[in-house]
Amino acid sequence: MIYFESDYNNGAHPMVIEHLVRTNDEITQTYGFDSYSQTAKEKIKQACNCPDAQVFFLTGGTQTNATVIDGMLQSYEAVVTVETGHISIHEAGAVEASGHKVIALKDHDGKLLAADLRAYMDWFVNDESTEHLAQPGMVYISFPTELGTLYSANEIADIHQVCQDFGLHFFIDGARMGYGLAASTDITLPWLCQHCDVFYIGGTKVGALCGEAVVFTHQNVPKHFFTIIKRHGALLAKGRLTGVQFDALFSDNLYLRISRHAIDMAMRLKEMLKNKGYQLYIDSPTNQQFVVIPNKKVKTLEKKVCFTHWGPYDQDNMICRFVTSWATTDADLDALKKAL
Amino acid sequence: MIYFESDYNNGAHPMVIEHLVRTNDEITQTYGFDSYSQTAKEKIKQACNCPDAQVFFLTGGTQTNATVIDGMLQSYEAVVTVETGHISIHEAGAVEASGHKVIALKDHDGKLLAADLRAYMDWFVNDESTEHLAQPGMVYISFPTELGTLYSANEIADIHQVCQDFGLHFFIDGARMGYGLAASTDITLPWLCQHCDVFYIGGTKVGALCGEAVVFTHQNVPKHFFTIIKRHGALLAKGRLTGVQFDALFSDNLYLRISRHAIDMAMRLKEMLKNKGYQLYIDSPTNQQFVVIPNKKVKTLEKKVCFTHWGPYDQDNMICRFVTSWATTDADLDALKKAL
Amino acid sequence: MIYFESDYNNGAHPMVIEHLVRTNDEITQTYGFDSYSQTAKEKIKQACNCPDAQVFFLTGGTQTNATVIDGMLQSYEAVVTVETGHISIHEAGAVEASGHKVIALKDHDGKLLAADLRAYMDWFVNDESTEHLAQPGMVYISFPTELGTLYSANEIADIHQVCQDFGLHFFIDGARMGYGLAASTDITLPWLCQHCDVFYIGGTKVGALCGEAVVFTHQNVPKHFFTIIKRHGALLAKGRLTGVQFDALFSDNLYLRISRHAIDMAMRLKEMLKNKGYQLYIDSPTNQQFVVIPNKKVKTLEKKVCFTHWGPYDQDNMICRFVTSWATTDADLDALKKAL
């Protein structure tokens, strides 16, 4: 079987698992006060070139979204996103479980347009009845988006401006941050730190066994965030588990290097699909590729290749998702080529 | 000033306030166990021709929606409605405050189409990933809708069928139930009891000072619903307050009689607007009329008439809402006619 | 039957119901923006001699507690009270329903001791592990307490001091505020305004059909409290219902006058019980009297008198609660005297 199903079918990157092994016998502080967590936080702050950053490690994406959103919002506040936003759909109502409404604006290939956000907020602050509504308190976007697309620096800066104009927190879901950074031509971690309030650097999909590094960008971590994490069931007793992994990922530029490999593989994959005559469902520059495949072909293909049925394209064709990762090999692509 | 702003600008209907006065000196049981609450419940069951009905009184619409939805859903379940649904927008996130996601499908002039619901549920039960989503557990519609439109009996029966096919509770918000029944040609309380799991009969907008009568239609009240009401801060110590009012409203057919008057007034209003050359924004058979008025005219009109700015129609025109109620008089309409 | 069961068996005080009738035909603004609500708020601010006060009307006690506590606390904060506190027990978990823990310290005849609170907070701020705990954010007491007892001015001032020392909000549940004020020798509304952050003036148990007036004492109402009220299902469309009632209660000193009557009746009742040789379970200066009655006597007495079984005192005796109110008459007491 050849795997293009997701970017979390593999274990950890070898350098990550080795670091876990190397440090395993040490006795450390608990709850994230161990030296590896501390070092990893420093390395991330350096990679962000942001001394004012405050870094916390959580375990997975949904947990991180729910904890950060609940931590930054007042009880009566809602988070604004797009209809394709991960928190809108695929998180089992985890944001609502903390009492917060998710307001979903129309997406444009997975992206939120600053102009749509501004129009919504203009209406909100001018309409007479909006004290009867959940109050927008935060904007959430994903970089890259759930459809593999990427915001340009200008697009994010524009959203950031709207957020500042209306006093909204701006939060960027970076479950696939590495792949976004590797594919982007104008966005870096230091740039991001200047253009949002909080984001996270996904580990689970980029070489770790688990772990997301939340970065508050300007000393703006919510008061008692440690307690908030615990209240969400998200505090690891052995915080070293995530600390050690991020310590490895942020040594020798590992995080970006393995992300770039995934993007190289994705671009080869995309070229291959186009050469084989398949229609791209969306033009994605990142490690998720969406392609239209005839239903009959899907049936034969999935005997050899593991990929995701995204949904029907029309009666005869299906939208399929192929995902590369740091672990994808040339051999995988060659095998896929044969199978296509 | 002439008032067409809402159907809750007035006090109680004279018969309702009189009943409150008449019973005021009596000593009664508390928490809804008083004789007036009991009698009112019996009268409602009779009006519904539904011996299996279970009736509870709550204070207002948002409270009723939040309490019923939370009472009937499991923690991980969501409620499905349309984008214009009151719970989608105008309830300050009260449903989400209890942890439940509101899933909003496209509306058609404020209505949910059974076909849309079926398509959504077909997708939901067949898609591989939906265990990662909030689970739809209930369908919520409003009768009449937030845009004044009305479902036909067939339309509701079709939605009911989808709910039964997929094991969803079916809940009808009747904040303006009286006006809906008075305007409908084919829907009655007994018919409703056969075609949904729970609905409520709005009092606040139809002659009471406060109060909504929730009707569970087939002995299906959630276990410990009394405790659930209390937990939602919705239990009146002097339950007689709502009991007495509904006792009056369901005596001598008062509820339907005053509702019909409001519909008569609304139809005269609608005719008047059309005769004056105004474009209806929506063709509403009920007590809410939406009409397009030039911005300039709005400015002069609102010096004499109180109505609601619903939103901009285009740059030069505004959608305005005019509402009649049991208290609207011919004199009000005559005065409006002059002002238009 | 003679009623000493509770202080909410009656309808409204005659002056209150008359005011509802007198104003019933007027057309008013909705959601508490009517002139009666505005006037009532001004009257309450004057009675409090507190121009910085901000007043809101809610419907009942549990609703008020849940809304105020949730409105003032951050998500991760808890409210500290005593084991007999109403929010600890008799509110069906309404505070927890908004995600807040109730921390219950030992009570002393229903009262919280400032010294106990200080000891708890001293421990809390010094213990190493308390970032793992819900963070105390508010202190809640009842005046009078659930056992009918009263705090002295000194006792409340001491609690207030602890709250200020540790940055805790201080909230006083005044479901029976009138009876407390009438019985107290040293506490008045203006004094209360100087010694807590927020309290409420109970209407439901003191002459209204429903309604509690929340007083934030120093321009400290939580941001978007209107939205918070709506989110809790606690916003009345016809806000006039509570506004008109409090307008009556705070005219001509009605609220305090009728409260004093209840205390006079309670003191006669207490004397009567002592003269008959019954043991008081607690020495209460307010309108709730707790007395120990032999089980056999309970059985015969409850054929003529309605009162509450509070719980077993020992195998042969029961603690019974007798409650007076603004509506209790000399005739009621005479009849009880005969029955005892």
Added chain:
Amino acid sequence: MIYFESDYNNGAHPMVIEHLVRTNDEITQTYGFDSYSQTAKEKIKQACNCPDAQVFFLTGGTQTNATVIDGMLQSYEAVVTVETGHISIHEAGAVEASGHKVIALKDHDGKLLAADLRAYMDWFVNDESTEHLAQPGMVYISFPTELGTLYSANEIADIHQVCQDFGLHFFIDGARMGYGLAASTDITLPWLCQHCDVFYIGGTKVGALCGEAVVFTHQNVPKHFFTIIKRHGALLAKGRLTGVQFDALFSDNLYLRISRHAIDMAMRLKEMLKNKGYQLYIDSPTNQQFVVIPNKKVKTLEKKVCFTHWGPYDQDNMICRFVTSWATTDADLDALKKAL
């Protein structure tokens, strides 16, 4: 430094980390559908001798408690425990965050007495007012308790009987299950499966980097528990992380073997403390030992030994906690002996 601070200062047991390394290069299913998770579940069911068991892996103790409790309770239900229960205090209000009250009965050296529970429930079902209270839906105990004490089989069976008599779920927190089983003379996993509804087998404190195995004992897993886990932010994308670790822990009886070692070390420690003349604060048969140490001695001791200040014993003495684990060595004990 010698570490007796907690049982989670170390990394994973060598066999556990080795299994993670050995399996790291494999491509597996996600979200717990990998073969290692499946195998681990089978091994646990076999260790429990319980074919009807249903096993789920979560990450940590607070997360597990919050998820299981919320999953099994209705919204209006509370969980009953003791005042020293972990969920009562040390979980930052995580149970309340899902809307559930924690009802805390008096503990007896950390244990819940069946008689106390029965008395509480007898009162609850007979009292007239309890529909106004959060409804007890579950009993939670810890094995071993937070104070290191152990229930006997009879004590647990008695609690189980009360739960069955009153229709309460019975949940056992096994964060230190291995140490409890190793220290107990009459309780085994198969026995536990017959005497509660759900329990968990702690991995984090017994050899894993993270992970708790929840065991529903009689095909009683809540509907959509997968969705419930996701909604709590507790679903690992790489479920293999916990699956592989439990696969190792339940091979060759590793879990019990390493637990027994910790108990052996704890008994040596206890003997040593007693021989040195220290007073035990509590007589614990498990890996947590509580001892009274003069404040002065604490100051000198903590320069060499890491342990926990549990709280003041009196003005001059402190209660200190020493914890052994699978990783404690004879050398650690020898070094401690010198330092004492």
